[in-house]
Amino acid sequence: MIPRYVPTYTYSDLIQSLGSCSRDDINAELCSRLATLYKVKHVFLLSSARAALYALLMAYNRPGGVLIPAYNCIVVPEAIHYAGYRAVFADIDYSSLNMTAGTLKEAITPDITVVLATHVFGIPCDIEKITDVSRQYGVLVIEDAAPAIGAILHGQTVGRFGDASIISFQSTKVISGLIGGALLIDDDELAQEVERLLQTASVPCNCLFSFAKALARKMATNSWVYPATLFAYRILHDEQLYEIVTPQTEMPTRFLTSCPRFSSTLVLRQLDRLEWNLSRRRKLAQVYQNELAGYPGLTLPVIPEDCLPAWIQFPILTDNKRAFYRHMQRNGVDLSWTFRYSCADSYGLNGFPNAQRAAKTVLGLPTYPSLPDEHVHLICNAAIRYLSKAR
Numbered sequence: 001m002i003p004r005y006v007p008t009y010t011y012s013d014l015i016q017s018l019g020s021c022s023r024d025d026i027n028a029e030l031c032s033r034l035a036t037l038y039k040v041k042h043v044f045l046l047s048s049a050r051a052a053l054y055a056l057l058m059a060y061n062r063p064g065g066v067l068i069p070a071y072n073c074i075v076v077p078e079a080i081h082y083a084g085y086r087a088v089f090a091d092i093d094y095s096s097l098n099m100t101a102g103t104l105k106e107a108i109t110p111d112i113t114v115v116l117a118t119h120v121f122g123i124p125c126d127i128e129k130i131t132d133v134s135r136q137y138g139v140l141v142i143e144d145a146a147p148a149i150g151a152i153l154h155g156q157t158v159g160r161f162g163d164a165s166i167i168s169f170q171s172t173k174v175i176s177g178l179i180g181g182a183l184l185i186d187d188d189e190l191a192q193e194v195e196r197l198l199q200t201a202s203v204p205c206n207c208l209f210s211f212a213k214a215l216a217r218k219m220a221t222n223s224w225v226y227p228a229t230l231f232a233y234r235i236l237h238d239e240q241l242y243e244i245v246t247p248q249t250e251m252p253t254r255f256l257t258s259c260p261r262f263s264s265t266l267v268l269r270q271l272d273r274l275e276w277n278l279s280r281r282r283k284l285a286q287v288y289q290n291e292l293a294g295y296p297g298l299t300l301p302v303i304p305e306d307c308l309p310a311w312i313q314f315p316i317l318t319d320n321k322r323a324f325y326r327h328m329q330r331n332g333v334d335l336s337w338t339f340r341y342s343c344a345d346s347y348g349l350n351g352f353p354n355a356q357r358a359a360k361t362v363l364g365l366p367t368y369p370s371l372p373d374e375h376v377h378l379i380c381n382a383a384i385r386y387l388s389k390a391r
């Protein structure tokens with residue numbers, strides 16, 4: 001069985017990271033590497049991108065509406081509410097899966113103080129136009145680049161277009177660090193506020209525990225073990241390919257936590273091969289694009305011009321999500337269902353048809369860099385058998 005996601009760290013990364021986990025300058029070193037990579041003044045490491053968003057909103061301290069695309073990870077509107085703001089939704093464009101300047105204009109209201117522009121699945125949104133429109137309303141523009149480390153739009157790194165951005169090192173993202181995230185800001189005053197706030201953040205440090213968790217997560221994707229992993233996953237979680245999830249309203253304890261050192265050292269090691277990681281993902285996406293284009297019943301994402309996505313998965317839109325998913329499973333391929341919900345639905349709001357349609361039709365083909373070429377062809381052949389037969 002080919003897994004939907006495999007962590008990007010190797011067993012050797014894990015062992016070497018355990019060795020350097022006791023160094024107390026690890027987080028400072030990762031901050032400085034990220035500051036150079038992004039050419040940004042201030043970098044704050046947290047336990048997740050959602051915590052980074054929370055910290056930024058608390059520091060900005062202009063409670064009101066935060067405009068976000070409705071097709072989104074539920075943890076985003078949750079973090080917005082924890083920070084005392086209200087999530088307001090904009091629909092997406094079904095072909096790009098991202099919010100556009102047009103859908104933003106339709107949704108923006110006077111009480112919006114922040115626009116959060118998401119680069120869904122690592123595919124850059126039209127951030128330049130979104131920023132232009134947002135400027136007219138005098139709101140803060142944050143880029144949700146959680147899934148988009150290393151994505152490039154019009155020659156510029158994604159995460160550098162807005163006033164601030166968040167990135168994630170969660171295990172399904174471009175660089176897996178078990179957990180972790182970062183907040184990138186240029187503004188000195190805002191950074192000072194964040195700094196003050198983070199003095200109260202808890203500091204996890206249990207290297208052995210993190211090591212064991214990261215090791216287990218890696219081993220769970222081994223081809224011999226993966227069927228058992230899937231079986232366990234199915235027992236723990238309903239196999240719902242579309243649903244209306246209930247948002248959490250209580251902020252979890254120790255939500256504001258800094259990035260565990262073990263995650264930081266794992267990420268540091270992998271920054272050295274970021275270019276290889278990204279080019280491998282782009283190559284896999286190119287194969288899917290070439291092999292699967294033109295089949296009726298299957299829509300591929302439309303990518304902006306002059307852009308290099310980061311591809312945490314390759315989203316495809318299919319009329320019958322369940323049938324396609326089952327067919328691929330019978331052929332030894334596991335696919336991602338993300339996102340299987342529209343956040344607008346979760347907050348009881350109607351009128352976001354494209355977000356809902358995307359949630360009902362999206363499946364993600366794997367793009368992790370360790371996916372071998374033979375597997376990519378096996379995936380394409382299995383998909384093509386379904387698409388030819390379905391006609």
Ligand SMILES: *Cc1c(COP(=O)(O)O)cnc(C)c1O
Nearest residue numbers: 048049050073146147168170181
């Ligand atoms: C993964 C993801 C997040 C959340 O990242 P965490 O580090 O898990 O908090 C937020 N937004 C988008 C678009 C994501 O893909």
